[in-house]
Amino acid sequence: MITIILAFLPTLFCHSDFEDSWEVDFSDMNWATASNWWGDRSNFAINTEDQLLLADPTPESNNFARVFSRQLVDASHPLSWSLDLVFPFNPSTANHVTLGLYTALPQTTIDNPDGYYLQIGGQSGTDFIELFAREGQQNTSISKLEMSWLAQETYPLSLFVSFHSGQWQLQVCLPDGTCYIGAPSFFPLDTSNKGYFSLNCHYTISRNNAILFDNIAITGIIPDREAPILEAILPEDSLRLGLHFSEPLSSAPVINTTLDAPEIAALQWSSSQPAYLQIHLSTPLLFNRSYKLHFPKVADAFGNNTSIDTLLFFREPYLAIPGEIVFSEIMADPNPPKGLPNTEYLEIFNHQTETVLLENFALQVNQKVIGLPDLSLAGKKYLTFSREAVHDKVENGVILPDLPIIPNNGCYLALLQNGSVIDALNWDISWYGSKVPEGGVSLEKAAIHQTGNCPLNWKPSLSVSGGTPSEPGQTSPFSQSDRLFFVEMLYLREDGALEIDFSQAIETGTFLSRPPFYSSPDLPILATELASEKKVVLHYEMPPDTSTIYELFPAATLQNCIGAPLQQFENLYFSTPRKPTRGMLFLNEILFDPSPGQVPFIEVY
Numbered sequence: 324m325i326t327i328i329l330a331f332l333p334t335l336f337c338h339s340d341f342e343d344s345w346e347v348d349f350s351d352m353n354w355a356t357a358s359n360w361w362g363d364r365s366n367f368a369i370n371t372e373d374q375l376l377l378a379d380p381t382p383e384s385n386n387f388a389r390v391f392s393r394q395l396v397d398a399s400h401p402l403s404w405s406l407d408l409v410f411p412f413n414p415s416t417a418n419h420v421t422l423g424l425y426t427a428l429p430q431t432t433i434d435n436p437d438g439y440y441l442q443i444g445g446q447s448g449t450d451f452i453e454l455f456a457r458e459g460q461q462n463t464s465i466s467k468l469e470m471s472w473l474a475q476e477t478y479p480l481s482l483f484v485s486f487h488s489g490q491w492q493l494q495v496c497l498p499d500g501t502c503y504i505g506a507p508s509f510f511p512l513d514t515s516n517k518g519y520f521s522l523n524c525h526y527t528i529s530r531n532n533a534i535l536f537d538n539i540a541i542t543g544i545i546p547d548r549e550a551p552i553l554e555a556i557l558p559e560d561s562l563r564l565g566l567h568f569s570e571p572l573s574s575a576p577v578i579n580t581t582l583d584a585p586e587i588a589a590l591q592w593s594s595s596q597p598a599y600l601q602i603h604l605s606t607p608l609l610f611n612r613s614y615k616l617h618f619p620k621v622a623d624a625f626g627n628n629t630s631i632d633t634l635l636f637f638r639e640p641y642l643a644i645p646g647e648i649v650f651s652e653i654m655a656d657p658n659p660p661k662g663l664p665n666t667e668y669l670e671i672f673n674h675q676t677e678t679v680l681l682e683n684f685a686l687q688v689n690q691k692v693i694g695l696p697d698l699s700l701a702g703k704k705y706l707t708f709s710r711e712a713v714h715d716k717v718e719n720g721v722i723l724p725d726l727p728i729i730p731n732n733g734c735y736l737a738l739l740q741n742g743s744v745i746d747a748l749n750w751d752i753s754w755y756g757s758k759v760p761e762g763g764v765s766l767e768k769a770a771i772h773q774t775g776n777c778p779l780n781w782k783p784s785l786s787v788s789g790g791t792p793s794e795p796g797q798t799s800p801f802s803q804s805d806r807l808f809f810v811e812m813l814y815l816r817e818d819g820a821l822e823i824d825f826s827q828a829i830e831t832g833t834f835l836s837r838p839p840f841y842s843s844p845d846l847p848i849l850a851t852e853l854a855s856e857k858k859v860v861l862h863y864e865m866p867p868d869t870s871t872i873y874e875l876f877p878a879a880t881l882q883n884c885i886g887a888p889l890q891q892f893e894n895l896y897f898s899t900p901r902k903p904t905r906g907m908l909f910l911n912e913i914l915f916d917p918s919p920g921q922v923p924f925i926e927v928y
């Protein structure tokens with residue numbers, strides 16, 4: 324078995340009278356009711372040797388379990404952390420431990436919050452013990468000692484970590500007295516919004532009860548004398564309120580409501596998320612009304628308590644109108660970059676003059692949907708979403724680490740609010756035009772007020788950097804060919820419906836309220852079907868007469884998706900298909916010797 328002992332080296336710095344210490348003795352602890360321990364406590368137990376044992380009763384193939392305690396430290400004084408950690412196996416990528424030395428409040432059982440960590444194992448090949456800082460999704464190594472653990476070697480390791488005056492020290496000693504000391508590492512200890520120590524186990528189904536902890540101690544502890552603060556009340560719907568506190572509560576508090584508020588049907592609170600409380604109401608809250616909540620006593624694990632009175636205004640959620648917020652730029656293939664970082668991004672634009680709250684909004688890329696954070700988008704402003712920062716000068720950008728991959732050849736994009744489509748488009752590589760760039764060039768919307776799903780309205784960016792994230796686009800103006808909108812072909816199907824193929828995508832709003840064509844002799848239209856962005860099918864009330872040739876006339880309002888009107892210089896005729904007789908079809912043109920790059924053809928008229 325491998326035993327890793329973390330202990331404070333008193334020779335590394337002088338002890339201060341200001342410091343206090345926190346020591347854990349599991350021998351006299353009732354784990355089920357232990358104060359100031361939170362997280363997945365049901366996955367841990369105290370064994371017969373008075374050690375804290377990982378004891379997951381229902382493990383899966385890959386598991387993560389965490390318990391944590393609130394412990395405040397003063398970074399201006401010497402600090403240390405100590406712990407006995409027992410592995411009866413070799414730590415690995417699938418089975419290892421990460422100690423949260425000083426972190427922010429853990430919110431879930433998966434993601435590690437910002438803070439300072441010590442990881443034992445977790446890398447294939449040469450294993451390691453590493454001290455690192457985590458901020459956002461980024462880990463920064465502070466000190467690292469590589470180790471080679473072999474299955475037949477069961478020696479204990481004594482590992483020491485200290486912090487004093489900005490300097491971290493990491494040291495490992497073997498039983499024979501051999502010690503490995505890492506070079507002193509200078510790295511700041513930011514104590515803001517932190518104050519938690521955690522034990523984080525990553526393990527497989529066969530290691531569900533094979534990790535032990537004992538003799539935990541921290542020096543440099545300062546007392547917690549602050550009562551919990553109610554930081555936010557977020558209505559999850561009209562029957563549920565989510566309350567977020569500044570620190571874990573000792574238990575679910577008593578709550579009284581006034582101002583004709585509904586009765587509280589139930590409270591949901593658990594040690595896995597002890598700083599979060601959910602209120603279930605008996606009847607729905609009413610929109611645009613104020614409610615008063617009174618907490619006679621809110622207490623933490625250290626006995627600090629207070630009473631809280633707060634007003635809740637239940638505002639009616641704003642629902643954006645379709646087309647009010649639109650996609651305005653797509654960077655699907657940033658490589659090779661022209662001047663922007665090598666990262667994909669999507670940009671949206673708010674048409675309105677007033678600020679729009681993006682509550683309950685989501686982005687959809689093909690079949691993948693991710694929720695957006697609660698934020699606001701000012702009127703006539705752009706907003707960019709990306710997995711990494713798209714530019715150091717972009718102020719209105721949001722980093723979404725889980726933004727789905729945007730396929731280079733095109734995909735379906737949608738902006739949703741409460742599941743309703745606010746804007747959507749189904750773009751493909753042909754939207755770049757005849758000359759597709761090798762990469763690093765975004766697609767930008769030429770006319771920002773036009774509909775999103777219009778190929779003519781999207782053009783390659785002319786910016787020297789390849790795109791203009793969170794800024795107005797730089798594209799070429801519409802050309803004469805963009806405005807060349809006409810009917811290419813008519814085809815009367817066997818079921819009597821008439822298919823009409825256009826040269827360009829149609830602006831559908833111009834014929835949704837009335838038929839886009841009429842005929843002579845008159846054929847009453849039963850329904851109009853948009854079969855594709857370039858195809859319309861007219862379904863008639865009665866089948867066309869087999870002996871009649873009909874002339875088709877377009878409605879005056881028919882236009883393409885950038886607003887160019889239909890230009891029809893030839894008369895449009897259709898009739899029931901018939902077998903040809905001599906003289907009805909003849910060869911009209913033959914190209915037998917094409918130029919290089921062309922193909923031979925025969926034309927029939």
